[in-house]
Amino acid sequence: MKRMYILSxxxxxxxxxxxxxxxxxxDAFQGQKGTINIAGGTAHIPVMKAAAQSIMTSVPxxxxxxxxxxxxxxxxxxxxxxxDIGNTGRALKDSEIEKYGLQTFPFxxxxxxxxxxxxxxVNGLTKDQLIKIFTGEITHWxxxxxxxxxxxxxxxxxxxxxxxxFEERALDKATPSSxxxxxxxxxxxxxxxxxxxxxxxxxxxxxxxxxxxxxxxxGMEPSQENAQNGSYTITRLLYMNTKGxxxxxxxxxxxxxxxxxxxxxxxxxxYIPVIKD
Numbered sequence: 001m002k003r004m005y006i007l008s009x010x011x012x013x014x015x016x017x018x019x020x021x022x023x024x025x026x027d028a029f030q031g032q033k034g035t036i037n038i039a040g041g042t043a044h045i046p047v048m049k050a051a052a053q054s055i056m057t058s059v060p061x062x063x064x065x066x067x068x069x070x071x072x073x074x075x076x077x078x079x080x081x082x083x084d085i086g087n088t089g090r091a092l093k094d095s096e097i098e099k100y101g102l103q104t105f106p107f108x109x110x111x112x113x114x115x116x117x118x119x120x121x122v123n124g125l126t127k128d129q130l131i132k133i134f135t136g137e138i139t140h141w142x143x144x145x146x147x148x149x150x151x152x153x154x155x156x157x158x159x160x161x162x163x164x165x166f167e168e169r170a171l172d173k174a175t176p177s178s179x180x181x182x183x184x185x186x187x188x189x190x191x192x193x194x195x196x197x198x199x200x201x202x203x204x205x206x207x208x209x210x211x212x213x214x215x216x217x218x219g220m221e222p223s224q225e226n227a228q229n230g231s232y233t234i235t236r237l238l239y240m241n242t243k244g245x246x247x248x249x250x251x252x253x254x255x256x257x258x259x260x261x262x263x264x265x266x267x268x269x270x271y272i273p274v275i276k277d
Contacts, residue, residue, distance in 0.1 A: 025259055026058045033061035034249050040074020040087030041161050042185040043110060043204040043271075044238055048087070050265035051257055062249065068185055072159025078102065078243055084250045086241045089161025089204075101244055106237040107257050109272040111205040111227035112166050113234070115190070115212040117197045122146040124216035130170060133200060136177030141198065153180040154192050154201030162186065165236040166202045170217065206270025228272045238271065 038048050045068055052064035069077070071088035078086025079100030092104050114130065116122060122145055125133070132138040133151055142148045155176050156163035167173060183189040186207040193199040194211035205222050208214055214222045217234065226232035246254055256262055263273040 025256075025261070026055065028252050028255070029055055029059045029062060029249075032059060032249060032252070034063075036062070036064045036085065036249050036253055037083040038065065038085040038087065039067045039069050039077050039083045040085075040241075041071045041089040041238065042068040042187065043089050043162060043206065044087040044240075046206070046269035047108070047238075047257065047262075047265050047271070048085075050268065051253065051262055054261060054265075055253070055256065064253070070157055070159050070184065071161035071164070074241065075100070075102070078241055081243060084242065084246075085253070088239045088241060089236055090164050091237065091239065092241060103242050103245055105240040105242075105254055105257075107240060107262075107274055108238040108266045109224075109227055109235060109274060110238055111222055111224060111232050111235045112162055112170070112202050113205045113208055113222035114170070114200065114202050114215040114217060115193050115208065116200050116215055117193055118210065118213045119197055120146060120213060122215065123213075124219065127170070127172075127218050130217060131172065131174050134171055134176045134180075135174050136179060147198075149198045151200060152196050152198045153177055154183055154189060154196075154199055155180040156189065156202075157182050157184045160184075161236065162202065162204060166234065169234045169236075170202070204270075208270075224270060224272050237274070 045066060048066040052066055056062055056064060071090055074086030074088050075096050077083045079102060092102055096102060122141065125144060129138065129144050134153060138144060139151055141151055153176065181192065183192055186203045189201050189203050190207060190211050193201050205224055205227065220232045222232055227235045240254055242250060266273040
């Protein structure tokens, strides 16, 4: 109940934040020129690239670069002034806000799904089984109704917002086994799982495709619809973050992500737009 309350409070704060934002259209960029550099959480990349491409196609004098690196990189680089927007798949920590003077802009809801190889016969796990698998207590698929084969664990790198969400909401903050293989992005995680029939890992629901198979947890079906209605609880918000109040082109870009165009990009990426009042 406490976890659901925290998530509901986060969504409420998100909606209150959105109410102060004036959505932009491409017309707002006409006559503008300059560069915007964006880095951080890899889950954000499809949305950021779609918005950037739309803007640059409309106004060739604007250049926007989008790179990943994970949520920790996003915080560090925007905090140190290396990029204009640092993306995170988690809320900023108080220490990060205080250290760097960051402003945060949540714009979408995402779920994190447990994923296995498409040929794995296991379709569902209990939360207890999941925790025992990732902590190394269960090491063979046959112990959870699968094949007579060892389980290969895949986790995200330290500082990943996807990892932080998964460990907090799916593993109840348990520490994954030191024998886990580390992936540095949702895309890399999908590739690793698709090439290993004994694999288990996790990706943002928006990244699920035919290369992996999502697994239910305690009967919860991982989908963005279920994340939105609360029946799937391994969820998070996606954030854009700036050092201080955003100005100029950066402000226009953030506003554009909240626009009708931006909502389309968010939905096309498999996420749920957070609509401003």
